[in-house]
Amino acid sequence: MAHKKFKKKFLSIVLIPDDESSPKNIRIRYSVLTAAALLMIFIFVAVVLGAITYGKLVQKAYENISLREQNEQLTQQLQQINELNTELDKLKNYGRKVRNSLMGYVNLQSELENVNTTANAESNSNPGTFSVFNSIPVKAPLTGFISQDFNKNLHNGVDIVAPEGTPIQAAGSGIVLFSGWTIDGGNTIVIGHQKGYYSYYKHNLRNIVYENQVIEQGEIIGYLGNSGQKSFGPHLHFEIWKDGSPIDPRVLVVDLNN
Incomplete structure (x- = not known):
C-alpha cells in the first residue's frame, strides 16, 4: 500500500546516457505537473482571450474612425446641400423677378x-x-x-x-x-x-x-x-x-x- 501511495505522488523519468554511465532517475510530483498544466492552460486561454479582445478593440477603433469620417463627409454634404438650397432660392427669386419683369407683370x-x-x-x-x-x-x-x-x-x-x-x-x-x-x-x-x-x-x-x-x-x-x-x-x-x-x-x- 505504501508503494502504491508513493507511485501516485510522483512521476519517475529515467534518463539513460549514451556513455553507458549509470541511469538517472528524475521524480516529479504529480501536483507540480498538474499546476504546470493548469498554468499553461491559463496562459493559453489568456493569450486567446487577449487576442480576441485586442482584435475587437482594433475593429471598434477602425469602425470609430470610419464613422467619424462618414460623419465629416455627411456634415460637408449637408453644408453643400444648404449652400445649394440657398443658391437655388436666390436663383428662383432672380428668375421670378426677371421673368415677371420681362413678361410685364411688374x-x-x-x-x-x-x-x-x-x-x-x-x-x-x-x-x-x-x-x-x-x-x-x-x-x-x-x-x-x-x-x-x-x-x-x-x-x-x-x-x-x-x-x-x-x-x-x-x-x-x-x-x-x-x-x-x-x-x-x-x-x-x-x-x-x-x-x-x-x-x-x-x-x-x-x-x-x-x-x-x-x-x-x-x-x-x-x-x-x-x-x-x-x-x-x-x-x-x-x-x-x-x-x-x-x-x-x-x-x-x-x-x-x-
Missing part, C-alpha cells in the same frame, strides 16, 4: 412716374439736369473696349473690358429689380426702365445698390469684376432687353461704337 410705370415727377420738379429749378430721355438706357455703363459683340443666338449682350474695380454706371434711370449673386453671372444687377427696357450688368466685383432702389442715369451701381463661372477675366457683360427680347446695346448706346 408694374414699373407707376414707380417710374414718381421718379419723373421728382425729376421734373428738380428740372424746373435746375434746367438741363433731367430729361425724359434719361429713363431709356442710352448711356455707356463705363469706358472700355468691346471684347465680344452681341449675337442674338449665342451672346445676348456685349462684353466691355476695363480695369478691375472700374465704376459701373446705370445706363438709364429706373428701378433695381435684382441685385445679387448668380452662378453664371456672379454679382448681377438688373434695372427696369420705361418703355419696356431692361438693362443687365454681370460679373461685377461688387454691387452697391439694392432691390427696389430708384436709380438715376449715370449713377454708380457697382464695380467691374470677374465673378461668376462664365467670366474668364475682368469685364462687364452688358445686356439691354426690350419687351422681352434682347437687343444689341450698340443700337441704343452710341458711345459703345467709338
